């Protein structure tokens with residue numbers, strides 16, 4: 001029986017279905033793996049029993065992924081699984097920031113007792129006249145799963161769409177409408193934008209990338225939308241831009257002590273991925289990643305280890321070594337196997353950044369002293385006997 005600890009409400013109804021051979025446990029110290037969403041794990045004492053963590057969602061800035069890599073813990077996310085949900089709410093925010101929808105609805109509620117409300121509403125409506133999105137310039141920062149969908153949707157709305165992403169993947173470049181114009185710098189993107197929307201992960205080079213200099217390049221009265229992370233913007237600069245009129249509206253998914261005090265905001269409760277469909281997509285992807293890793297050692301969509309697959313574990317034994325990406329690891333591993341006279345059927349070695357993964361099938365079970373010898377190789381973080 002494999003044991004899973006869930007952190008956060010993975011879905012609204014709390015349902016998580018791993019199927020036969022799995023049990024949900026209440027203590028992380030009894031679990032093999034963690035399924036989670038947005039809880040911050042920095043400073044959390046990860047029990048040694050945990051071999052993998054799957055984040056249902058995209059952003060992993062809440063997880064110390066490199067620290068966990070060095071403990072031999074594979075961290076997964078579910079790329080793209082909630083991107084449509086975020087795209088749709090961003091489009092909603094574009095419209096709310098342009099048409100006085102919320103203000104008009106507030107007027108109606110405030111005048112609910114007015115017997116002449118139908119007539120009076122006709123007089124009131126001029127206060128809520130907005131403008132159309134068609135023909136307006138929007139800058140999209142980050143053209144990954146969410147940003148590329150937002151950019152394409154804005155093209156469909158007739159907007160003039162500009163995108164900035166120095167690290168765009170081939171897959172997302174292909175997915176992007178030819179009408180999206182790519183620019184080489186964040187400053188060129190911001191220049192003369194009516195709207196700016198942010199879709200980059202929170203990491204050292206993106207923290208605070210939207211500050212006074214960038215905001216100063218937008219058209220006066222522009223709209224800023226941040227459904228990425230609260231850390232991406234310089235909050236004081238956004239506050240000043242709202243008060244000074246450079247920004248007319250700021251829409252964001254993060255209610256921080258500073259954003260909630262700003263004027264002209266639409267702030268939501270980190271609800272970008274808040275649809276039943278997105279929750280189910282993320283949970284399905286994260287659960288299948290965890291199951292394939294626990295049962296077969298295969299890695300897909302990890303943020304701290306390379307992708308690696310040898311299919312189902314069918315040989316007598318399958319072993320996985322999680323180690324640093326340094327020279328001579330394969331040599332040292334095969335030397336230990338040679339000592340045991342073990343016959344390796346298949347072996348794969350993959351690396352990503354500072355970490356690497358070596359997995360092999362053997363004809364017979366290895367002796368326990370061989371497993372111990374593998375664990376003692378310097379720079380090996382963990383050895384898993386999968387079968």
Ligand SMILES: NC(=O)C1=CN([C@@H]2O[C@H](COP(=O)(O)OP(=O)(O)OC[C@H]3O[C@@H](n4cnc5c(N)ncnc54)[C@H](O)[C@@H]3O)[C@@H](O)[C@H]2O)C=CC1
Nearest residue numbers: 058059142143144145146165167168199200201228272273
């Ligand atoms: N509000 C919410 O509920 C949600 C928020 N998010 C946030 O949005 C972020 C983006 O999500 P996805 O599009 O799914 O991720 P993704 O990984 O598919 O795309 C991120 C894109 O940002 C680009 N990028 C990285 N550094 C950059 C930089 N310095 N300048 C410009 N572009 C840069 C990457 O090349 C990539 O194309 C997540 O990391 C997460 O923080 C994601 C989903 C839901």
Ligand SMILES: O=C(O)C(=O)COP(=O)(O)O
Nearest residue numbers: 037038056057058059273
């Ligand atoms: O996927 C992401 O990065 C998100 O921000 C979604 O977070 P959540 O799973 O809704 O807590």
